[in-house]
Amino acid sequence: MKYKVIPFLLSISVLTSCGINSGQGGTVAQPGFRVRSDFAVPLNSDQGWAGALNENVTVQADQPFRVRFEVESSPQRTGDRQFRLQYRRNQGDWNDVEAHDFPHPLREIDIDFKSADVGSTAEGWRTVSGDPSGMAVVLQDSAKVLQTRAGDKPLIVLHESRWPPTEMAAEFRLPAGTTTGVGFVFGYVDAGNHYRVLVDPAAGAIRLSRVASGVETVITEREAKTAAGEWLEVEIQSEGEEVEVNYQDDLVEFTAEPGGNVPSTQFGFLVPAGGNVAFREFAFAGEAKTPRVSVVSCPAYENGVATSDLLRGSSASFSPGVGISLEDRTARWTAGGHGEFEWPVVVRRFADGAVTNDEGDTFELRMVEAGGAALGDNKNPVLRLSIPPGHVGGTFVENPGTIGPFQVSNGDLYFMMEPAETHNVFMMIKSTDGGMTWREVDAANRPATDDLESVDARQVGDTIHIVHQVTRSTRYHSFRTSDHPTHPDTWAVRDERAAAVNSIAQAATLVVRSDGSMVTFYVGPTVHYSIRSAAGVWSADTVLDGGAPPILAGPRAVLGAKDVVHVAYYRDDGTIWYRRLLPDGSLTPRQQLASGAGKTRAEYGAVLPLLYIPETDTAVIIYRLADGMLWERRVVNDGPPTSAVKVTDRAVVTDAVDSQQPGADAVLDGGTVRVFFIDGSTRDIWSTHDKGGWQPSTLRVDNILGSWIRGNVYTRKDGVRVYGYVYDAGSDGGAGMNRFAEVVLSNRETDSKE
Numbered sequence: 001m002k003y004k005v006i007p008f009l010l011s012i013s014v015l016t017s018c019g020i021n022s023g024q025g026g027t028v029a030q031p032g033f034r035v036r037s038d039f040a041v042p043l044n045s046d047q048g049w050a051g052a053l054n055e056n057v058t059v060q061a062d063q064p065f066r067v068r069f070e071v072e073s074s075p076q077r078t079g080d081r082q083f084r085l086q087y088r089r090n091q092g093d094w095n096d097v098e099a100h101d102f103p104h105p106l107r108e109i110d111i112d113f114k115s116a117d118v119g120s121t122a123e124g125w126r127t128v129s130g131d132p133s134g135m136a137v138v139l140q141d142s143a144k145v146l147q148t149r150a151g152d153k154p155l156i157v158l159h160e161s162r163w164p165p166t167e168m169a170a171e172f173r174l175p176a177g178t179t180t181g182v183g184f185v186f187g188y189v190d191a192g193n194h195y196r197v198l199v200d201p202a203a204g205a206i207r208l209s210r211v212a213s214g215v216e217t218v219i220t221e222r223e224a225k226t227a228a229g230e231w232l233e234v235e236i237q238s239e240g241e242e243v244e245v246n247y248q249d250d251l252v253e254f255t256a257e258p259g260g261n262v263p264s265t266q267f268g269f270l271v272p273a274g275g276n277v278a279f280r281e282f283a284f285a286g287e288a289k290t291p292r293v294s295v296v297s298c299p300a301y302e303n304g305v306a307t308s309d310l311l312r313g314s315s316a317s318f319s320p321g322v323g324i325s326l327e328d329r330t331a332r333w334t335a336g337g338h339g340e341f342e343w344p345v346v347v348r349r350f351a352d353g354a355v356t357n358d359e360g361d362t363f364e365l366r367m368v369e370a371g372g373a374a375l376g377d378n379k380n381p382v383l384r385l386s387i388p389p390g391h392v393g394g395t396f397v398e399n400p401g402t403i404g405p406f407q408v409s410n411g412d413l414y415f416m417m418e419p420a421e422t423h424n425v426f427m428m429i430k431s432t433d434g435g436m437t438w439r440e441v442d443a444a445n446r447p448a449t450d451d452l453e454s455v456d457a458r459q460v461g462d463t464i465h466i467v468h469q470v471t472r473s474t475r476y477h478s479f480r481t482s483d484h485p486t487h488p489d490t491w492a493v494r495d496e497r498a499a500a501v502n503s504i505a506q507a508a509t510l511v512v513r514s515d516g517s518m519v520t521f522y523v524g525p526t527v528h529y530s531i532r533s534a535a536g537v538w539s540a541d542t543v544l545d546g547g548a549p550p551i552l553a554g555p556r557a558v559l560g561a562k563d564v565v566h567v568a569y570y571r572d573d574g575t576i577w578y579r580r581l582l583p584d585g586s587l588t589p590r591q592q593l594a595s596g597a598g599k600t601r602a603e604y605g606a607v608l609p610l611l612y613i614p615e616t617d618t619a620v621i622i623y624r625l626a627d628g629m630l631w632e633r634r635v636v637n638d639g640p641p642t643s644a645v646k647v648t649d650r651a652v653v654t655d656a657v658d659s660q661q662p663g664a665d666a667v668l669d670g671g672t673v674r675v676f677f678i679d680g681s682t683r684d685i686w687s688t689h690d691k692g693g694w695q696p697s698t699l700r701v702d703n704i705l706g707s708w709i710r711g712n713v714y715t716r717k718d719g720v721r722v723y724g725y726v727y728d729a730g731s732d733g734g735a736g737m738n739r740f741a742e743v744v745l746s747n748r749e750t751d752s753k754e
Helices: none
Strands: 028-036 057-060 065-073 083-089 108-111 125-129 135-140 143-149 155-159 165-173 182-190 193-200 205-212 215-223 231-239 242-247 252-256 268-271 276-286 293-295 337-347 362-369 382-386 413-417 427-431 454-460 463-469 474-480 490-499 508-512 518-523 527-532 552-559 565-571 575-581 591-594 611-613 618-624 630-636 664-669 672-678 685-689 698-701 709-715 721-728 738-744
Touching: 028 362, 065 362, 083 293, 083 337, 143 155, 143 268, 155 182, 165 182, 182 231, 193 231, 193 242, 205 242, 205 252, 215 252, 268 276, 337 362, 413 721, 454 508, 463 508, 463 518, 474 518, 490 518, 490 527, 508 552, 518 552, 518 565, 527 552, 552 611, 565 618, 575 618, 591 618, 591 630, 611 664, 618 664, 618 672, 630 672, 664 709, 664 721, 672 709, 672 721, 698 738
Parallel strands: 057 382
Antiparallel strands: 028 065, 065 337, 083 362, 108 276, 125 155, 135 143, 143 276, 155 268, 165 231, 165 276, 182 193, 182 268, 193 205, 205 215, 231 242, 242 252, 293 337, 362 382, 413 427, 454 463, 463 474, 474 490, 508 518, 518 527, 552 565, 565 575, 575 591, 611 618, 618 630, 664 672, 672 685, 685 698, 709 721, 721 738
């Protein structure tokens, strides 16, 4: 089979098949398709196609595209039909395509009534018991709320979210003198079979119950005071066999197992007979996934918009189908004639389970009945996958220190990341072709500690030493690179516990001393540190600044001359501090470097990776102040810090995606300090250097929504010295937007491969 490449790819030959098949024997058929590469064109535009009718094309990993299908029904077919999408990879088994957005798969819905018309029934709700007329948007205290009243029968209303939620939060108000309270339902089968959480003002309690065959059984109950006329909050989470309830922001909190799996259904609310409740806000969350292939949202149109007849592959009369956006099923279609349905789809490089889609993989798509039955005659697109040069994919470390790319003696590059935000295992990926392609190595033996909240690493010869902090512990791993003489490309040490303190904001840093011992600084309730002896034994954790100082966070360390460790860190009064840990274990007095770094959690990681210039025995400390600008101070020959000097001429993004860091990286190029950073306004990547004083910044990568950047200086196999780096081009904390690029380093700072 041959393919036509989507226009932004290299050309390859095509084979076009344009036959027309009508449904036979009373079946629904799929006689035609067309792939659209321009994701932004309107639904019914006849532009932006990647190929002709029924023409197979090549698509890029982590690049959404659209597929438009013709569906044709024979005259004998009657009734409504609903469809979904399926795929198979490399001629394997067929799988349903679920709806999970890209690049961020977050499944959340926030609902208020500010834009609803007074007197209207709020959209998106379905009354399953009681009188639906007892629900309307009203104006209370100059704000719109959903007012509900139940008659002789309880009012039960479910929210019709596009997917089964696992969490619900609601803000509600009970009238003075009420004794009926309010309930929240989930695991709903019918009015006589469901689970509920009831806030009972008469009993002063909140209780979790199961209703089976109309009989209510209380599973657990807690004391809970209610204040009539005040807005109250409740949160409910139901996954598997466990239910968690939180009332009034942890005032009452409990977890229970009601027995067996709770059915995965829509959440809703219950107003007891004669009850009266006002609702101000709701929020629903579901299980996010990052599958190999998914239906995504399309900003070019809303879900359910009618299609026009564009494909012209069928001669039957036209009955409009719809454009789909972040749904796994179409709206119902009345059979008769033919219609068209357009699906926005993405094929990912890395997915849940740390599975990969590779260059040259094929993905065949087809529409089926919503229940899974295949259509009568199909012409299915068979799409070939391309991995663009330099595309990495995956998810960035949340609070990265130095994480690569590390170059080893044979030229191979290594970088650390997660495959997906929803499957956050530790991956070591490798490139043997200068960063153009990347693949995980030693996947079978990766560390068991997942969730890369903070990672910092140091390369020593053929081994990469790694410190990895999660909320409850700090772990040490090491990886042997491809130039290791006996165990190339293998994990050596995994999950060794360096410390076990709970962290308020993960940030860890590591140095490796000349005798093989290591020092790691990390955040618990404040900054702590631990030392690993050359024999591999970790010391007890030690608080960096004794006594009871304000919170310390965001430590960064670098090894200096004679095994002196330089460390700088943030304090939550907005100041930046510096100390040295000497080889005998003593600490020099702390010195304040700056103030005005901001006082919120977003600024905890205000210090960039520290640098050390051995030729001049100079530690370089670069930090971000609250105005967004980067500044530096230096410590030469262990003397007093030099005066502060401004590094950047534009503000740098901070805490772009809950990273509590400036989006910036600092590296050493011989005696030259180079800083690469993400502009706080445009989110493009810029750079500057200190040769001849800090220079005006230079644009490196534009038209992105940059979040993270980390790299290293090294010499390529061809002898060219470069800054090779990986950046997140706009995943918003999701996956699929990591890319590799290089800047060739010379006096003129020319660019390459960007």
